[in-house]
Amino acid sequence: MGLPNRIAYQDQRYPYVVLAPIGKKNKQIRSIGHKFERGLLSRLNDAIVxxxxxxxxxxxxxxxxxxxxxxAVLPVSFExxxxxxxxxxxxxxxxxxxLSEEHGLPLKEEFLYSTDFTQLSSDQLYEHVGEVLEDYLFLSHISEHNRKDWIDKISAAFHNHPIVRLFHEKRNVIDAVEVMNQSALISVLNYPEDVAYWRHRVSIVMRPFRTLPADxxxxxxxxxxxxxxxxxxxxxxxxxxSCERCDYSLLYYIDxxxxxxEEEFDVERATKRVMTIEKQFNEIAAQNQRLLExxxxxxxxxxxxxxARKTLDESLDVVKQIERYQRKAEDMKSHPLLYMYDKLNRxxxxxxxxxSELLWLSGIVLDDVRMLKELRDWQKIVPENVYPMTSHVLEELKNKLTEVRYEENDVIITVKGRSLTYAETQQVLDLIYYYGTDYPAHTLVQVLAxxxxxxxxxxxxxETRWFGILSSWPEKHIQKLFNQLEKQGWxxxxxxxxxxSDYAEEVM
Structure with missing residues (x-):
């Protein structure tokens, strides 16, 4: 910390100045030999006094x-x-x-004042030295605490700022407003003109809080x-x-x-506006009793x-397996109960x-707002005892899974009139699993051929078990087979x- 003693040079003729070499290759000061330098140091010393x-x-x-x-209180650098x-x-x-004692001080613009003090008049030098000493006094006070302590002080003062305190106090309402403003439910609320006005007001009311960095x-x-x-x-x-990542800056007054x-707001007005924006939304919600029901x-x-969650979850897992084999999405609406459960589960x-309707509705996330229109039909299909129906659905799906599962002799892919069965595909994928990333494609082709x-x-x-399993295939067709297997997602x-692929691992 401070100026390294080894490179510091003091001359009793200029007691308030300490000299230090600047530049990596400039390691020490031998003497002050030039008349100009001596005169300048004398003026500088007098200005400090x-x-x-x-x-x-x-x-x-x-x-x-x-x-x-x-x-000495002011360092001056020598070239x-x-x-x-x-x-x-x-x-x-x-x-x-x-700072290193082995070479001069770093010659970096960020650590130098922009003013050329060698060209200043006596009055100008006096003013400049005053500003510099003020900076040194301030930084000497700053140095009494480490960087982390100051950041902790700044953070504590930030959270004690009136607008930030208001944010913490009303966070549940503020978060609810932001969520509701983007919610799909907003599109089904009556009346559109009231909703539009409310959303317009949101942009005004939330502005003080949107300027605060989320992190x-x-x-x-x-x-x-x-x-x-x-x-x-x-x-x-x-x-x-300043935080560049957050794109945020603030000033901390240490005294x-x-x-x-960066921008200050009227806290009293902001408080009233938060209360009003919640009240306005609740009034809108009160006009939408059917939606709430x-x-x-x-x-x-x-x-x-x-x-019946266990049975229904198992049914959904079976649906996923069916989709993997069919390579397309299953029509869930053919199983209304399962379709409904899947939507509600999401x-x-x-x-x-x-x-507060605002706080309640902001916590609602529907998989699809069309669920509201489907509600009446759903209420008709849910029996008082859901177990028999859910068990029947699971049984149907298991039967379908059996139908779509690959058999050993099912043809998976055809290349130039040559067919590859499910059993053969398993062997090819087995080779890829063990050696696929160890050898280039042409080597794998030669193994199969x-x-x-x-x-x-x-x-x-x-000597491997895969050697020659496609010996009847020309090598160029085996390469095309790889291309087809890649194209189809295997x-x-x-x-x-x-x-x-993950798909191949699941199916095989």
Whole structure:
């Protein structure tokens, strides 16, 4: 931390200045030999003294920050030719970092002031030195805590900001408004003009909360996990904290322990608006009693079918197996009870426990809003005792699965008049499973064709059980077979050879 002692150079003629070489290959300062440099350092030292006396600056705090003893408070960098570098060093260079003693200070623009102090008049130099000392004093205070501590302070102040406190207090309503604004249920609410007005108001009411970064709001403390940049503004005595990933910045005023957001809002007005937007939606919902009843009835049907969940879930699994063999979606409507269960199972319909229709409806997710139109038909097909019907459905599906399952002699694929049965396909896929990604496609083709090349003998592939199982096929047709198996979803092309697909694993 601070300026490495080994490269620091102090001259008693300029007690408030400490010199240091700048540039990686510039390792030390031997002397201050030039008249221009001596005169400039004298002016700089005088400007520091004037600032300390005129403003009663307590510069003693700067010395431990820079790791210095004596009176020196301002580092000045020297170039290799023993000339003064025309830009003073920013105090950020020394913050929370250790600098190497083996070479000069890093010559980076981000750690240098843009002002060329060698060209300034006495008054201008006085002003510039004042700003620089103010920065060093501020950073010396910042250095009393580590980076994590400051980010924790900033995070705590963020959550203590009035608009953020309001967000936490009304989060259930705010989240419900955002969900409901995007919900499919909004499209079936009466009356459209009222709904349109409500949605228009949502964009206004939610604006203060939409400016807040989601990753900072996951809990009531802390902030996002991304890397943040901290910029120090000594005049305002604040820290600008920015997260590039969140595209968010705020100012933290260290003396007041508070943050200022990029855009501030009237909290009292925002509070009233949140209450009003909930009230307006509940009034709309009150005009849609039929819809509310339908949702309650759907929830009732879901509960009614829950008693036969095991049988119905097994039926859905059988449907998936049938679809794998048929290579197309099963028409679920041919099994109305199962179709209904599948739709309800994909839907979320919580109990109506809240007095606020907004909070209740925001928790509802229907697989398809057309379920509301199908409700009347569904109510007719659900018997008081669902077990017999669900068992019958499962039995029907199992019978169908037996019908569509491949038999050993079923032809799976045909290439140039040559057919490959299910049993033969299993053997080909078996080869791919074990060796598909170990060898290129042409080697696998030779194995199946039974072509005992020197390479195959060296690899002992001629001794495998797959050698020659397609010996009656020309090699070019076996390659086309691979292409067809890939096209139909049995194989997946890899950088070397093939691998079997998830579909093939399930079916085989």
């Amino acid at each position: 004037d600032q300390i006396n005129d403003k009663a600056l307590d510069v003693a705090k700067i010395r431990p920050y820079l790791g210095l003893s004596g009176k 290799k030719e023993e000339t003064i570098h025309p830009h003073l060093l920013r105090p950020e260079l020394f913050l929370w970092r250790s 900072w709001l996951e809990g009531r403390e802390g902030c996002c996990s991304h890397r943040k940049s901290l910029t120090f503004l000594s005049k305002e005595r604040c820290i600008c904290c 007041d322990d508070r943050v200022a957001l 339908q949702l309650i009835q759907l929830n009732g049907l879901k509960k009614q079918l829950t008693v 839907s979320q319909i919580p109990e109506r426990t809240s007095e 039974g072509k005992a090349t020197n390479k195959l003998r060296q690899l002992h592939l001629h 194989l997946m092309k890899q950088q070397k050879g093939y691998s079997i």
